[in-house]
Amino acid sequence: MAFPKAVTDAWHMVALSRDVKRGGVRKVSLCNTPIALFRSEAGLGALVDRCPHRNYPLSEGRVHEGALECPYHGWRFGVDGACEAVPGCMTETRSDAKLRAETVRVYEAHGAIFLALSEEAPERPDLPPDFGNPDLDHFWWQQGTWEGRAFDAIENVMDPFHTNHLHHGFIRRRDKRLPVNLIVTHFDDGIAMTIEQTQPDLGLMSRFLEKDRSRSISRYHAPTIVQARWEGETKLTLCVTAIFTPATDGTFTPFARFSTPKGLAPGWLKQAAIRLFLAPVVKQDRDALARQHEVMTHFGHPRFTSGPGDILDLRLHQLWQGHRLEPSEEEIVKAEL
Template identity: 30%
Template sequence: MTAFAYNAWYPLAWSRDIGREIVTRRVLEEDLAVYRTEEGVVAALEDACPHRLAPLSIGRLRGDAIECGYHGLTFDCSGQCVHAPGMPRVPESFRVRSYPTAESMGMVWVWMGDPEKADRSQVFHLPQYDDPAYSVVEGDALLVQANYLSLADNLCDPTHVVYVHQTTLASAGREETRVQHERQGNKVVTWRWVIDGPLIPIFEGLKDFGGNVDRWHYYHYHAPSIAVIDFGSARTGTGAPEGNRDDCIQMYACHFITPIDQRSCVQHWLCLKNSPADPAIDERLRSNLRMAFQEDKRMLEAIQRNEDKPREWHRIHLGLDGSSIKMRRIVEEMAAGNG
């Protein structure tokens, strides 16, 4: 069983999906009732009335408070009960847990651990998101019926691309290209370069390099649940490996993972690209990325089904597993120290 790190900011939902209707989200096996206040701030409360455990998410909003749909107990954004039918004075002990929230990069984030340790300045934000040289292609909230660390393994691993994503992200003949990795605090960086090769299918039509390219893949995994993949291409021989990327295609594929429970997670994804927004190009890119992530989903869910079967099995490790081993060690350290 996976031990969760609670003192961390987790993606909760797309900002676009949270409004003045109560919705429910599950994070780290805990159910939350989520909504916006009249001023637009996101509130997240434990989704269970302490009277008889009726879900607050099937209640109704009274201003900025939730009224339980069973007996009318009403809880404000802090989780304090402010009205209990038949009781002129509500005891202080009548309350539900409230979770700190923040918004960044079009996402609502939630702090599942000690609220005293919730530092909103530490919510993840990629500088390129605000850079006018980049445009944003917002994606989906993909339900994956697999443990979130299995998805994390995938997002620390450039080598699977050749086999899983042959029609979208890979080109043939590069199976043995060297992969490097290192730990940087609570982050693992994994990278590989492909020198003098063709454009990957997803980049075709975006820029004409007139021939082969040098392309890079840098996988930045911020434990416990954020992955940013910096990938791009430049005309071969123009110095991209040395840092000259003035004339290139560059994208950041951002993956914000919500662990639901031991066997499921949500993969929120978006893409930043160093070219202007274009409805036709953006929709093609979104469609291709959606296809690629469905390919991952199919593989990871099949793995989870096998993991759930009783069997005699001892995991073997390959050289390519180094970065995922580092990632899992960081998560174990965070979980052991509650963040």
């Protein structure tokens, strides 16, 4: 199996609620399993994307009479997977277990749709702090499916050193660095890196979006969520929750939820500003992950060397694999970013 059990056993975000409207069908991929999501009067359904009859992809069907109809012979499946009708036949099919489509557990909250492929997943996804905090303005940003591995994307966002170089001018600068303290702490299902610095970053983004800065924290909540928080002297300036859903071995679907304190500026304005500044940075990361994946695919496997800046790498990998970290004292590393 390509993914650790801890990953296949977890809940994963696969779509925004607004992308699966009533009467709509959407194909998603999760850990190499294609799934048909659909919404009818009966609610939201998720079926493994293969008709139990003759293996036609159900995601190419339509929602009809409250069920998902396969385009091939028109069998209809309810949100619970039961076969509601075999057109042309008078037989009652609902209670016939062998005609059922395979269902996947669904959970929907905060404008997001989550799926669990495994029975071993807990009852609900475990969401990070402030994810649904009503005192903050939230908006979602979605970028389709990217080339590369979900784990490499997680490492990318947890790694501050690439920001001076790959994102030169946007986030930080490669020619002018600031002294920082990197503080690493372990917590129940993850690891956090706090960056303490005396002034905001020298890139464009901070100059426009941040007034003052005392610290930023990136927390990895295994297996697929990274939450970055920027805090000024007194309070939270911006919280970004990034979710990296493994779609296939070589692709992933990232989702980002931006949360900001209410009242500073209207939500739409903040949204426009964040999108404007972030778009080039996101593109740089997207291209880098695709190039990295191309090289790993060419050589048949990844090969990584850890340098002095790769403070978290082994531990990120352990968490991804489902291991827990021992409680430890905070570590402080001095660096220039």
